Amino acid sequence: MDDGLVLETRDLSVGYKTRRGLLWAVEDVNLVVRKGEVHALVGESGCGKSTLGLSLSRLLPDSQVVYKGSIIFNGVDLVQLREGEVRRYRGSGIATIFQEPITSLNPVLRVGEQIAESLTMKSLKMYGYRSHDPKADGHLFGFSQGTMLLARAKSLYIKHKEEVHTLLSKVGIQEPLRVANMYPHELSGGMNQRVMIAMAIAQRPSLLVADEPTTALDVTTQAQILRLLNSLIREYGMSVLLITHDLGVVSAVANRVSVMYAGRIVEEAERKSLIEKPMHPYTRGLIASFPKNTKKEGLSPIPGTVPPLGKYPLGCRFHPRCSQVLERCRSVEPGLTVLSEGRRVACHLYD
Amino acid sequence: MISQVGSLTETDRALLAVKNLVKHYPVRSGFISRLRRHPKLIVHALDDVSLSIAENETLGVIGESGSGKTTLGLTVLRLVEPTSGRIVFNGLDITSLGYSDLRAIRRQMQIVFQDPVSSLDPRKRVFDVVVEPLRAAGIKDRGVLVDSATEAIRAVGLSESQLRLLPYQFSGGQKQRISIARAIVAKPKFIVLDEPTSSLDASVQAQLLTLLQKLQREFGLSYMLITHNFSVAKYMSDRVAVMYLGKIVELGSAERVAGNPLHPYTQLLLSSVLEPGVSTRLPDVPLQEKPVSNINPPHGCRFSARCPFAKDVCVREEPELIEVEPNHYAACHFAGSVSMM
Numbered sequence: 001m002d003d004g005l006v007l008e009t010r011d012l013s014v015g016y017k018t019r020r021g022l023l024w025a026v027e028d029v030n031l032v033v034r035k036g037e038v039h040a041l042v043g044e045s046g047c048g049k050s051t052l053g054l055s056l057s058r059l060l061p062d063s064q065v066v067y068k069g070s071i072i073f074n075g076v077d078l079v080q081l082r083e084g085e086v087r088r089y090r091g092s093g094i095a096t097i098f099q100e101p102i103t104s105l106n107p108v109l110r111v112g113e114q115i116a117e118s119l120t121m122k123s124l125k126m127y128g129y130r131s132h133d134p135k136a137d138g139h140l141f142g143f144s145q146g147t148m149l150l151a152r153a154k155s156l157y158i159k160h161k162e163e164v165h166t167l168l169s170k171v172g173i174q175e176p177l178r179v180a181n182m183y184p185h186e187l188s189g190g191m192n193q194r195v196m197i198a199m200a201i202a203q204r205p206s207l208l209v210a211d212e213p214t215t216a217l218d219v220t221t222q223a224q225i226l227r228l229l230n231s232l233i234r235e236y237g238m239s240v241l242l243i244t245h246d247l248g249v250v251s252a253v254a255n256r257v258s259v260m261y262a263g264r265i266v267e268e269a270e271r272k273s274l275i276e277k278p279m280h281p282y283t284r285g286l287i288a289s290f291p292k293n294t295k296k297e298g299l300s301p302i303p304g305t306v307p308p309l310g311k312y313p314l315g316c317r318f319h320p321r322c323s324q325v326l327e328r329c330r331s332v333e334p335g336l337t338v339l340s341e342g343r344r345v346a347c348h349l350y351d
Numbered sequence: 352m353i354s355q356v357g358s359l360t361e362t363d364r365a366l367l368a369v370k371n372l373v374k375h376y377p378v379r380s381g382f383i384s385r386l387r388r389h390p391k392l393i394v395h396a397l398d399d400v401s402l403s404i405a406e407n408e409t410l411g412v413i414g415e416s417g418s419g420k421t422t423l424g425l426t427v428l429r430l431v432e433p434t435s436g437r438i439v440f441n442g443l444d445i446t447s448l449g450y451s452d453l454r455a456i457r458r459q460m461q462i463v464f465q466d467p468v469s470s471l472d473p474r475k476r477v478f479d480v481v482v483e484p485l486r487a488a489g490i491k492d493r494g495v496l497v498d499s500a501t502e503a504i505r506a507v508g509l510s511e512s513q514l515r516l517l518p519y520q521f522s523g524g525q526k527q528r529i530s531i532a533r534a535i536v537a538k539p540k541f542i543v544l545d546e547p548t549s550s551l552d553a554s555v556q557a558q559l560l561t562l563l564q565k566l567q568r569e570f571g572l573s574y575m576l577i578t579h580n581f582s583v584a585k586y587m588s589d590r591v592a593v594m595y596l597g598k599i600v601e602l603g604s605a606e607r608v609a610g611n612p613l614h615p616y617t618q619l620l621l622s623s624v625l626e627p628g629v630s631t632r633l634p635d636v637p638l639q640e641k642p643v644s645n646i647n648p649p650h651g652c653r654f655s656a657r658c659p660f661a662k663d664v665c666v667r668e669e670p671e672l673i674e675v676e677p678n679h680y681a682a683c684h685f686a687g688s689v690s691m692m
Contacts (some may be wrong), residue, residue, distance in 0.1 A: 044555070189416075299560060
């Protein structure tokens with residue numbers, strides 16, 4: 001693994017154990033994220049983008065998921081580690097932020113307390129905190145666990161006040177003292193997303209997985225949040241895996257782009273060449289779906305929808321929706337082939 | 352105040368005209384704060400909104416969350432009662448129409464909501480969902496219901512065999528097609544589209560926008576398209592109205608508003624639009640620390656707190672919506688002379 005790499009997946013497949021058997025949501029993905037780059041993962045819903053993003057720090061419940069292949073982070077294969085060992089990499093190695101900040105934040109804790117918590121995840125053992133231990137009983141000295149957690153969060157905040165306030169100002173909050181004492185419901189969506197980002201960067205991760213971080217926000221707020229991410233990347237030398245379905249966002253911030261369809265990467269390229277010369281018919285369809293400036297010029301949407309998990313067609317998975325389908329596409333699945341430096345595409349048109 | 356917009360000649364040929372519409376929600380205050388005589392808080396969801404929509408026309412209503420655009424859509428259908436103002440539909444003043452008269456009119460005005468999951472009854476079969484507007488209008492003849500439902504479901508690109516299914520058996524895009532089928536089944540003249548594609552993928556959004564345009568041509572519909580997405584509004588609308596904190600700040604043809612935005616807020620919105628392109632840059636949007644709120648908004652221009660060009664007069668006096676160039680209105684003291692782009 002060369003030095004510039006932060007994360008590499010090798011033939012990574014992620015399957016869900018369901019009543020219909022094992023269903024592979026991500027298949028044979030080879031993804032490379034370099035230091036300081038924003039790598040965008042694009043596709044419609046149901047293509048496996050979020051599954052891939054979550055599986056990178058093994059956030060999916062181990063009891064319901066099967067991994068094949070490897071996730072190499074800092075020279076270590078995360079797939080091989082035990083749950084307790086993976087936890088060491090979360091937050092300090094790979095941090096994740098989600099689409100709806102309000103559902104990811106704890107409604108009963110003040111913002112400052114939550115950030116203090118994420119600052120000190122390493123030292124939680126000191127407080128006797130065993131989050132996933134089913135045997136841990138709910139009471140300690142006659143207080144419920146909830147009460148203990150609240151008390152602990154408060155004491156953490158008091159202890160780490162300075163650091164929390166620094167983090168809040170890092171994410172562009174001008175009155176950190178006031179905001180730290182507020183609850184998530186008192187803040188706007190954009191402010192909550194800033195709080196989430198503060199928590200994510202608390203332990204200076206080398207990779208930030210951002211799963212649709214601006215989709216729930218207004219356009220003006222979206223621009224602010226993306227700008228913030230950009231400046232943090234520069235300051236921390238952090239890499240970002242940006243999961244989004246919005247090619248406008250991709251155009252504005254990404255360096256490289258991987259396009260996913262039905263669990264597989266179908267095209268990978270530099271942002272500029274992907275937007276200028278999209279090769280895979282799916283990528284072209286995604287770009288053509290975007291309503292352009294002028295009125296009634298006509299859109300050319302991709303017909304149909306993403307096939308549901310486990311009901312992928314034979315041959316190329318995109319062929320039922322493809323406008324340039326060849327005979328071969330119905331029976332032979334195209335592999336991801338390297339066309340030129342840094343450009344890969346999985347389509348029979350380019351064989 | 353803004354009689355130019357709702358002038359008589361325009362109202363005459365308009366399908367829907369709204370004049371000086373106001374909707375205020377009182378904020379419920381606790382017993383203690385009432386004892387302490389705290390000032391009453393009022394949410395100004397709509398303040399003095401006037402506009403009109405002609406037949407076959409699409410009016411786009413653009414704004415951020417909290418701008419009052421959804422309240423406007425609900426109020427023109429009288430799903431929400433206005434505090435004051437007038438709503439004229441097809442030459443008839445429906446502002447104070449009684450329940451049964453309103454019911455008869457409602458056949459001609461329908462709505463498609465943002466979230467198809469929560470706007471379809473999960474226990475009703477698609478058939479029952481789709482024919483609901485007809486049943487509400489008192490039609491009981493099974494044959495008529497079946498014929499209308501079949502026609503509507505085909506028009507939105509689904510098949511009649513799917514009428515027997517339940518909503519959970521459909522994808523998000525298909526659910527939204529069912530909502531659209533329900534909206535067109537009673538052959539309305541006017542449909543409010545409240546963020547019809549916001550929760551959907553770009554590809555599905557493109558399919559639905561194309562469908563909505565086709566239906567407009569076929570059935571001669573008028574749309575009020577409520578959206579926060581400027582690209583969608585530009586693509587779909589003949590005219591657009593930009594709303595900020597309960598007020599219309601700019602109104603004009605989609606081409607003019609997008610091509611020559613007069614209000615700084617419109618300019619801000621337009622510069623924040625990210626379209627796929629090689630030269631797409633991130634705009635520098637000034638940050639506002641406190642969330643802007645339409646609870647007891649200040650005198651003067653409501654955008655002044657965020658406006659980089661704000662002068663004393665902006666804080667003192669509220670600008671009126673005036674015609675800056677032909678059929679292009681803006682509510683800004685410096686309309687057209689400031690530019691953020």
